Amino acid sequence: MLPMDNDGAPHDEYSERATSVEDYKVTCIQFIKDISGDYLAWVDYYKLPEEEDKKRRSQIHAIVERTNEWMAKIATTIKGVDVVMNDGIQKMAENTAGYPFQIGVFVNNMSGYTLAKPGIVDINIKAVGRQGFKVKLGWHQKDKRFLISSTSPVEIDESNISDTDSDLLDLHLKMDAQKCQLRDVISFTVVVIETKDGQEYERRGMTTIIHMG
Structure with a gap:
């Protein structure tokens, strides 16, 4: 049983309501932080050997930091923020599975x-x-x-x-x-x-x- 990825689908309910790129960035940066907790919970569920457990957790934390940095500094449009955010979610799912x-x-x-x-x-x-x-x-x-x-x-x-x-x-x-x-x-x-x-x-x-x- 593996965590689901989101198949690259943008979070339309967020992007449709976004009034500015900067506001949307703030929303999505928080969303990435929040959803990372779900993937860390999956790592708990797997009851992995200590070294593998530590490795997957550190990878998820690194993805949160790097994805949010890219959303803040590189994405220039709402579509760009969506691409970076969904990329981060995909990466978290992959690294949770190992x-x-x-x-x-x-x-x-x-x-x-x-x-x-x-x-x-x-x-x-x-x-x-x-x-x-x-x-x-x-x-x-x-x-x-x-x-x-x-x-x-x-x-x-x-x-x-x-x-x-x-x-x-x-x-x-x-x-x-x-x-x-x-x-x-x-x-x-x-x-x-x-x-x-x-x-x-x-x-x-x-x-x-x-x-x-």
Whole structure:
């Protein structure tokens, strides 16, 4: 049983009532602080070994700080605040569930909170399964490979993605962010599947946000 993510859906009831970007930032910064308590409660529920418990708690606290910093300093529109806020919620859900196998997503050698210029952006996805397991890129939903939320239209080229599992995943994908402007923000989630004897064993999402700077 895992905590639910919010599937990137903006909190319309907040954004529709927002009278200014600054007021909305204050509301959403408090919301991130409040909802983090729910994810910390899930960590309690899991009754994890001490070291893993401490790791997940520290990751959730770090996400709250970094997400709120991005909302305060980087987001310039209500849509931008929504993208950053939902990115933080997604990250909290992922880190509450933890990662039983190694996975990393990198943009310009940065992970989690990243920086790129408008244009074609290289995304590097790396993963290694546990001993006896293999890995491959999965689907966020049945008909949607990636979850993407952005202040400007972007696309990830899926033409070179293999559905074959392997011991090591080291994949470079191209994101078309040519329609982006400076200060745009893009959040995307990739899903990696761990397999054994050709059958799915575990799946984990990893969410990354890009600041166009």
